[in-house]
Amino acid sequence: MKKLMVKLLLAALLMTLLAACQQTSTADESGEETDADQEEKTLRILTSVVGGKTPEEHAEFEKEIERLTGISVTIEKVPTDYDQRLLTSMSAGEQYDLVYMTKPMMDVLVDQGALTELTQSIQDSEILSDPAVIPTEEWELITYDDGKIYSVFNKFEGGTMPLIRQDWLEALGLEEPSTLDDYYHVLKAFAEQDPNGTGQDDTYGLTTAGLYDIQGFMSAAGVKARYVIEDDGSRTIPYATEAAIPVYEWFAKLYAEGILDPNFATNDSGNMQELFLSDRVGVVTYWDAWVGLFNNIRLNDDPNTSFMAKGLPGVPDENGEFMLRRGDPSVWAIPVNAEHPETALEFLEFWHTPEGNTVSTLGVKDLHYTVDENGEYELTELGEIANMDHGVVFPNNTNWENPFGTLPGVEEAQAVIIEHAQPEVSTADWPQAEKIVERYVFAAITGDMPAAEAVERMHGELLAADLIDN
Structure with missing residues (x-):
């Protein structure tokens, strides 16, 4: 009996070693992982505002996100009755990695225990914790009485x-x-x-x-x-x-x-x-x-x-x-049943980089805007229709400047809002x-x-x- 147990243990050890060898065999001589060891990063996102204005543009928007981040995204854009769709989907246990909402809806979902707490993740993020990217006082708008945060901003709301x-x-x-x-x-x-x-x-x-x-x-x-x-x-x-x-x-x-x-x-x-x-x-x-x-x-x-x-x-x-x-803060949240929460957090960091600011406002390069050899930006016909709004008009990131400048009259209007x-x-x-x-x-x-x-x-x-x- 003892011999049989020893044989079984040796066999199990051999299988473990073989599996380890197979994993390490996908690394090159420098010890770095090759493509064979890397799983494709994917996200399923539910939103009412982010993306293209037509189905064709929307598909190109998803491709642009993948080009910029390496993440394959499916962005389900629901233009009407969004809050009802969001509540129904969450109640049914449907799995999304990121969901868009405003503060009142977040209050409901936090109360239901449906959202992942992100307080520590935000503090640990060099991008999201940078007050030049998201001003400290803005976080106070979405911090609950117990000091917990369950979302990351979509944009600066006026x-x-x-x-x-x-x-x-x-x-x-x-x-x-x-x-x-x-x-x-x-x-x-x-x-x-x-x-x-x-x-x-x-x-x-x-x-x-x-x-x-x-x-x-x-x-x-x-x-x-x-x-x-x-x-x-x-x-x-x-x-x-x-x-x-x-x-x-x-x-x-x-x-x-x-x-x-x-x-x-x-x-x-x-x-x-x-x-x-x-x-x-x-x-x-x-x-x-x-x-x-x-x-x-x-x-x-x-x-x-x-x-x-x-x-x-x-x-x-x-x-x-x-x-x-x-305005009610508009935010992204990660549901507690998300399949890819780490990739979702990676996307949220990207969203607040200059590259993320550009795609969320101007849209898809060479579809909504072009850049010539001198670095000059120009909106295409589709870009003019979209009017520099693909879910974000004004990013939170104070490091980013819109290459087209400020639209007429908006600075004066924002000054009124800031004051009153x-x-x-x-x-x-x-x-x-x-x-x-x-x-x-x-x-x-x-x-x-x-x-x-x-x-x-x-x-x-x-x-x-x-x-x-x-």
Whole structure:
């Protein structure tokens, strides 16, 4: 019996040695690994914003990522109902190596234990821990109370603000508005005084994409969107308080007089953009970056255009304070069931290098832009359509400079955001609360319900659902 055991142990040892020999046989004389010992790096990524604008461009974008990183990526881009798709996929245990989201959705998934903690990995990364790449204060936006971090930024988020047709103001001889009354008179003129010169009644003063984002006007009442968490931990939603009533009544007046686009509640951002670019509306509420993008689109269409978009700080409260919205951080996270978490982290480091900044903004070399022998960059026709946005408009990396410079008007708009914008507070409860808030605010604006009644019922329903504490 002992002899048999010895033979078995020797056989096992021999197999181990043979396996080791086979592994080391793939190394060359210098001891370095050859291609035969290296597994192909792959990633499966879910996103709503990153990649090409068409399926053909998207495939080229994936190839460009592989060329630059050596990682074979499959980027599944979901343009509509993204959060629902993300939640469904995660709940079903579908495996992705990286998923894109904003802070409110991250709050939900962190609460569910669905995301990998990245605190130590970020600290250990020379790229991600470099404050010149991602400023230290930015990390505070996505660090939880226990000091843990579960994601890495996709880009630097600016903020939302009223964007006005400055050329319409000048054409009609109007002053830049600063109070709600000022805005009413300017918006009424935009709707009634033929600012686009067509001779037809085909313009509105204002449009939005639902409540996205009326904060610049709610600022007049000192009312902040989403949650405010008091020192004792109690939750309030200022949009559901009496302070908001006068602003809802102001919107209702615009709606009743045909100054506010009647489709505001069902518009998506694309509808809003199209109305602004096609000379149909004088003010939209959108991102600071889009001041430059709007101006650039029209300049590309017609270098002699009079079109001029400008970002405004909204309306100050009685103390002269402005309250604009700083955008929810957009981030990449690694699910806990990811197959290739180390490769995912490698991709996140690449995303914040100059090469990653270039592909995420300009797109694919020789498809979206070209570089001549003198290092001069030029956008192709496809590049002009994409408008330097392949998921990122402004990278976090302060070491990177866009070779095309800054788009017209955007620096001034960003200065307003930096001075006046504040992050909003979201919790895991906000997606449920938002539905209630939207329903009653829409009812108040469209006149289906008096503003005071809408606020009272909104507050009561939120309280009954345990979504607020007072």
